[in-house]
Amino acid sequence: MIKRPFFGSGKPNLKYSAVEVQKQDIVKEIPIPDKITLSLEDPYGMDEELSIRVGNKVKTGQKLKLKEDDKSYIISSVTGTIAGIFQYDGYLGKTYRSISIDTIDKEKSGTERSVPGNAGEYLGHLPGKPDLASLLDSRSILNTIIINGADKDLLVGINQLIVRTKFENLKSGVEYLRDSTGASKIMMVVGPDISSQAEKTGADVKVIKPVYPNTLPEIIMKNILGVEVPAGRSCEEVGIGFLNAEVVLAIAEAVIDRQIPVNKMLTVIKKDYTTVNVRARIGTHIKEILDALDIEMHHGDRLVLGGPMMGHTVYSEDMPIAWDTDAIMVQDKNQIILSSESECINCGECVRACPAKVPVNMLVRVLENDLYEEAVGEYDLLSCIECGLCSYVCTAHIPVFHYIMLGKYEFARIESMEEINA
Amino acid sequence: MLNQKLFVGSHAPYWHDRTSISGKSYHIMLAALPAAVFGIYQYGMPAIGVLAFSTACAMIWELIMNILMKRPVSIGDGNAAVIGLLFGMLLPATAPWWVVLVGTFVAVVIGKQIFGGIGCNPLNPVLVSIAVIMLSWESLLDFNAMLVNYDFDFNMIYPLAAVKGFGASATENYTACELLMGQQSGGIGATFGLGLIVGGLYLMVRGYIRWEISLTFLAGVFVTALLFNVSDPDKYAGPVFHLLTGYTLIGAFFLATEDSSSPVNFIPMLIYGAFAGILAVLIRNIGAFVDGVVFAILMMNVANPLLDKIRPKAMGKGTKHA
Numbered sequence: 001m002i003k004r005p006f007f008g009s010g011k012p013n014l015k016y017s018a019v020e021v022q023k024q025d026i027v028k029e030i031p032i033p034d035k036i037t038l039s040l041e042d043p044y045g046m047d048e049e050l051s052i053r054v055g056n057k058v059k060t061g062q063k064l065k066l067k068e069d070d071k072s073y074i075i076s077s078v079t080g081t082i083a084g085i086f087q088y089d090g091y092l093g094k095t096y097r098s099i100s101i102d103t104i105d106k107e108k109s110g111t112e113r114s115v116p117g118n119a120g121e122y123l124g125h126l127p128g129k130p131d132l133a134s135l136l137d138s139r140s141i142l143n144t145i146i147i148n149g150a151d152k153d154l155l156v157g158i159n160q161l162i163v164r165t166k167f168e169n170l171k172s173g174v175e176y177l178r179d180s181t182g183a184s185k186i187m188m189v190v191g192p193d194i195s196s197q198a199e200k201t202g203a204d205v206k207v208i209k210p211v212y213p214n215t216l217p218e219i220i221m222k223n224i225l226g227v228e229v230p231a232g233r234s235c236e237e238v239g240i241g242f243l244n245a246e247v248v249l250a251i252a253e254a255v256i257d258r259q260i261p262v263n264k265m266l267t268v269i270k271k272d273y274t275t276v277n278v279r280a281r282i283g284t285h286i287k288e289i290l291d292a293l294d295i296e297m298h299h300g301d302r303l304v305l306g307g308p309m310m311g312h313t314v315y316s317e318d319m320p321i322a323w324d325t326d327a328i329m330v331q332d333k334n335q336i337i338l339s340s341e342s343e344c345i346n347c348g349e350c351v352r353a354c355p356a357k358v359p360v361n362m363l364v365r366v367l368e369n370d371l372y373e374e375a376v377g378e379y380d381l382l383s384c385i386e387c388g389l390c391s392y393v394c395t396a397h398i399p400v401f402h403y404i405m406l407g408k409y410e411f412a413r414i415e416s417m418e419e420i421n422a
Numbered sequence: 423m424l425n426q427k428l429f430v431g432s433h434a435p436y437w438h439d440r441t442s443i444s445g446k447s448y449h450i451m452l453a454a455l456p457a458a459v460f461g462i463y464q465y466g467m468p469a470i471g472v473l474a475f476s477t478a479c480a481m482i483w484e485l486i487m488n489i490l491m492k493r494p495v496s497i498g499d500g501n502a503a504v505i506g507l508l509f510g511m512l513l514p515a516t517a518p519w520w521v522v523l524v525g526t527f528v529a530v531v532i533g534k535q536i537f538g539g540i541g542c543n544p545l546n547p548v549l550v551s552i553a554v555i556m557l558s559w560e561s562l563l564d565f566n567a568m569l570v571n572y573d574f575d576f577n578m579i580y581p582l583a584a585v586k587g588f589g590a591s592a593t594e595n596y597t598a599c600e601l602l603m604g605q606q607s608g609g610i611g612a613t614f615g616l617g618l619i620v621g622g623l624y625l626m627v628r629g630y631i632r633w634e635i636s637l638t639f640l641a642g643v644f645v646t647a648l649l650f651n652v653s654d655p656d657k658y659a660g661p662v663f664h665l666l667t668g669y670t671l672i673g674a675f676f677l678a679t680e681d682s683s684s685p686v687n688f689i690p691m692l693i694y695g696a697f698a699g700i701l702a703v704l705i706r707n708i709g710a711f712v713d714g715v716v717f718a719i720l721m722m723n724v725a726n727p728l729l730d731k732i733r734p735k736a737m738g739k740g741t742k743h744a
Contacts, residue, residue, distance in 0.1 A: 004439035004629075012439060154437075218737065231738035299427040302436065309435040315428050329436065336430055337438040341494065345443060345541035348632070348686025356737035361686055362730075380736035388435035395441045396541070402433035 004393075012353050012393055014154055014212035014309075016191060027161070027265065028278045030292050032078060035102050036283030037320035039090075040074045042066060042097035046087055050097075056082045058101060061122070061260035066097060075122065077262035077281040078103045091312055092409050098320075101283070122260050126250040126323070144225070145183045145241045147174070147248055149190035149198055150208065150215040153307025155275055156267045156327045159245040163201075164194050166249055170201040173252035183241065189220055212309065213355055213387035217242045232382035264321055268293055269308070269329040280321060286328060287317040295330055302336050304329040309388040339391070339399040350390035350400060356383045360390045360400060367403040372411045381407050443540070446630055447500025451507055453625045454676060456617030458511055461610035465515035465572065469610045472517050473510040479526040480506025487535040501540050505529050508548045508676055511611025512669065514568035521562055525551045545723045546680040553716050565607045576605040581667040582712045585659045590651070593659045601666035612672045622675030631679035634691035639674040640665060642699020650707050658707055669715040670702065677715070683723040690729035698722040 005013070044050070044066060051068045058064065058076040065073045080103040090096050147170075149163040163170065174186055188203035191210040198205045206224045208214045214223065217235050220242075221227045229235055235242055250261040268276045268289065280289055286305075290297065297303060297317060304311035305319070307327045321328070350360035363379040375381040381404065390400040462469045484502035488495045497503070509529055510522065533547030534540070556563050565580040572578065577595045584592035596606065604614035612618075625631040643664055650658035664670060669677070678684065678698050685694050698718045705714025722729075 004441050222737065228738050231736065233738070297427065297429070299429075301429055302432070303429045304434075304436055306434070308437045311434055311436065313429065313431040313433075313436075315431050316426065317429075331436060333430075336432075336436075337440070338430075338432065342443060342496075342499070343539060343541040345681050346684075346686060347446070347681045349441075351686045357734045358736050359687075359733055380739060383736035383738045385737070391433075392435050392437060393439050393441070395446055396443055397438065399433055401435060405433065 012212075012389060014392075016150065016154060016210040016212065016215070026277065028276060028292065030278050030280035030284060030289050032103060032281055033284050033288045035083065035100060035285070036078055036080075036281060037098050037100040037285065038064070038074050038076065038283045039088075039096045039098040039320070039322060040064070040066060041072065042087060042095045044097075050085070052082060052085065052099065054082050054084060057104075058082060060262060063122075064099060074099075075260060075262065075282075076101060077283050080104045092405070122254060123251060126247045126254075126261055142181060142183050142236070142241045143239045144185040144187065145177055145181060145243060146217075146220060146224075147186065147188040147201075147203055147243050147245055148215060148217075148220070149188050149194065149245045150210065151267075151307075151326065152213075152215050153310050153327065154212055155269050155273065155329075156307045157275060157277060158265045158267055158326055160191065160194060161277055162245045162249050162265070163188070163190055163198050167197045167200045169252040169256070170203075170245060170248050171252075172256050173248035174202050176251055176255050177243075177248065181241075187224070188245070189215070189224065213385070213389065216355075216385055216387055218385040219355055231380065232376075264323065264325060266321060266325055267307075267327040268295070269327060270295060271330055271332045271335065282323055283320045285318050285320050286314070289321070289328060290317065290330070297330055298333065300333045302331040304331070309392065310386065337397070339402070340397040342396040342398065344398060345396050347395050349393040349395055353389040353393045355387060355389070356380075356385050358383050358390075363407075364398060364400050364403055367407045370410075372407050372414060375407050376411050381411065384408070443499040443501065447504050449628060449630050450504050450625065450676070451500070453621030453630075454504075454507055454511065454611060456621055457611040457614045457672070458507065460604050460614035460617050461511065461515070464574070464604065464613075465569075465610060469515040471519075472513055472515060472522060472610060473507065475519060476510030476513070476522045476526055477503050477506035479523055480509065480530050483527055483530040484535070487531055491535070493539065496539060499540065501534075502530055505534070505547050508611075508672075509551055511672060512548070512552050512609040514563070514565050514608075515610050516568050516571070517562060521555060521559065525555055528554050541682050543682050544726075545720055546677055546683045548680075549677055549716050549720050549723070553720060556711070556716065565609075569607050572607075574605070576600060578607050580607050580712070581663070582706060585663070586706075586712050589657050590655060590659045593663050596663070596667075598662050598666060601663070606667065608668065609672070612669050615666045615671050618671040618675055622671070625675065625679075631675065632684070632691055634688060635679050635684055635695040636674045638692045638695030639678050639699040639702075640670075642696040643670055643674075643703055644699075646700045646703035647707075650703065664703055664706065668706070668713040673698075673702070673715040673719060678719045678722070683726055685726050685730040687730055687733045690726075690732050693732075694722050694726060694729055697725075 050066050052064055060079045062076045063073040064076055078101055080101045083102045084100045086098050088096055149159050151159050178186055186203045187206055188198050189206050189208055190198040192207050195205055195207045213219055218229050221229055229238055253259045254261060262281055263279050264282045265279050268278055276293055302313060304313050305325050306312055344361055344364050346361055354360055358380045363375055366375045366379055384404050388401045394400055480502045481497045484497045506526055509525055529547040529551035533550035534543045537543045566583055581596055602615040606613050622636055626633040644661040647661035647664040651660045685691050701718035701721055702714040705711055705717055
């Protein structure tokens with residue numbers, strides 16, 4: 001835990017940790033597990049007939065769709081039998097269908113991975129960022145692709161590690177992107193320590209100061225391109241696509257080596273803040289990974305999918321890692337600082353910490369009273385880039401970030417209701 | 423399922439910089455201690471009595487209000503103790519017990535709790551209370567009368583009263599060094615300039631108070647007093663005299679900086695501090711009151727919500743909606 005500095009009148013200064021050189025090549029392989037769980041966003045009701053059933057045999061690399069003519073799919077990362085299909089509600093009210101698969105043939109799971117036809121058809125769910133397909137579809141509007149060679153959250157080292165060690169492969173990934181998307185510019189954003197490796201990939205390298213939240217897309221756009229994303233719009237809408245270095249590596253492997261990507265690299269952040277990088281099959285349960293690293297968790301600890309600033313907690317070790325799980329963080333009981341019910345004392349720390357200049361002190365007051373439209377209209381709710389620094393510095397321990405995400409969700413709901421009624 | 427271990431769920435972020443309201447309160451009290459201890463050293467047991475009773479009363483009022491309003495007990499956050507301590511520091515050492523009791527009631531109950539507790543008060547509770555006492559029992563804050571039984575080896579006439587009555591010539595009886603070292607009469611914790619400055623610097627460096635407010639307040643006092651002094655050197659005292667007397671220093675570092683009643687954006691903080699400083703000297707020099715700090719800061723407290731509307735454009739809000 002990084003404490004507030006002794007001299008503390010400025011902004012929080014949370015540095016990204018650079019990957020230590022001696023550790024750089026150590027990526028621990030997690031063996032193929034006996035059971036995996038994949039999840040897929042689910043627009044259907046509980047009782048609807050699906051095209052996949054319990055008992056179906058699946059192969060590594062096989063596309064699984066909920067219905068035959070669905071566009072969205074997920075790639076099975078092992079060879080086995082479907083053991084269960086459940087529906088559940090995830091973050092921000094999204095519904096998912098989880099599909100658990102019992103691995104039958106670990107031997108085959110390891111080998112049967114080659115791409116059967118057009119590689120582009122298998123790029124819908126690449127590790128790192130799931131919606132690459134939309135990026136490839138939308139030929140004309142993207143004029144710049146920015147490859148993030150730095151990791152969004154603190155202590156996570158996946159993209160850095162890939163740029164440091166796999167720049168050769170990234171090079172072919174960059175070439176493929178240039179050919180297939182028609183983007184006029186391909187940039188790579190990295191921390192100062194790996195700029196020389198990044199140069200070798202052929203992308204236009206931009207070095208950023210490794211201080212949180214400089215690696216968030218909106219901040220990169222502001223600092224590197226000088227473009228501010230209009231509040232409430234996404235980077236893609238203004239013609240800029242963001243890809244993690246890990247995605248580019250997966251593209252390269254799919255296109256050049258014709259291997260369907262089924263592995264995910266992630267950083268495990270232990271209770272003492274040391275980190276280990278691991279590679280595991282997508283869908284591997286967290287317990288398998290923690291067991292492989294001899295990390296023991298107890299009742300009342302905290303388990304986070306993602307990093308310390310932006311991750312999501314899960315309540316059980318039996319949750320799987322997904323395509324976008326960049327890190328697993330475990331925290332001991334006594335490291336947990338819970339938020340409080342105190343009111344805002346108007347100290348202004350959040351306002352000074354906010355990289356998007358949102359008037360957080362006023363925003364949190366209107367959000368506490370469910371005034372979502374006022375929050376958007378007058379207090380710049382949609383300008384928030386979701387970095388979590390406001391909660392990090394809050395003297396009163398108000399869950400500011402939580403209020404903001406709830407506010408965004410509720411506002412979106414109000415808007416869609418109005419659209420329906422209009 | 424019952425034996426399964428479950429983990430704590432919460433929203434990101436999972437780190438915190440470990441600041442807290444109570445930590446902040448304790449640091450403010452720590453920074454106020456040099457000046458308070460000096461007051462105790464100078465005035466002895468009566469000063470201890472006032473400070474201790476004031477702090478205790480403020481906390482008890484807070485507790486009573488917590489219970490009456492059926493809200494979580496909040497005396498642990500130390501804010502009531504800060505209010506009590508600062509209120510005591512503004513009083514003369516001989517203040518009677520009932521004025522402390524009433525004053526802390528006004529500060530904690532009327533100044534803070536009825537608005538909804540910490541963070542909801544539009545005015546600085548300490549100043550609300552001291553203003554009520556100034557207006558209701560003027561003689562109790564007349565330091566010449568209240569401290570008449572004390573005899574130290576320095577000029578015991580309250581400096582601001584002397585200047586008000588006799589013009590700038592009265593400043594000859596005080597040297598800047600004496601004023602800085604607390605060789606003047608006044609509130610228990612408001613006279614020891616050096617202690618207040620050390621405490622204020624500590625709070626500014628640690629980030630518990632905003633330097634923008636404190637320094638512009640002092641600058642406002644200095645510049646305004648200087649202009650008055652230049653325009654009529656016989657009538658108006660010099661800027662250094664104004665900086666080191668009355669409630670100027672405790673106002674700059676401990677009263678104007680109160681979180682809830684002061685702005686948070688950069689430019690509003692500068693305006694808030696500067697205008698409070700200017701108003702303080704205006705009230706002292708041409709107003710009816712001997713010391714203007716209390717009403718100057720209260721007036722800027724009222725202006726605070728309006729001032730804080732001056733803020734930078736949020737990201738992505740560019741000039742499109744101008």
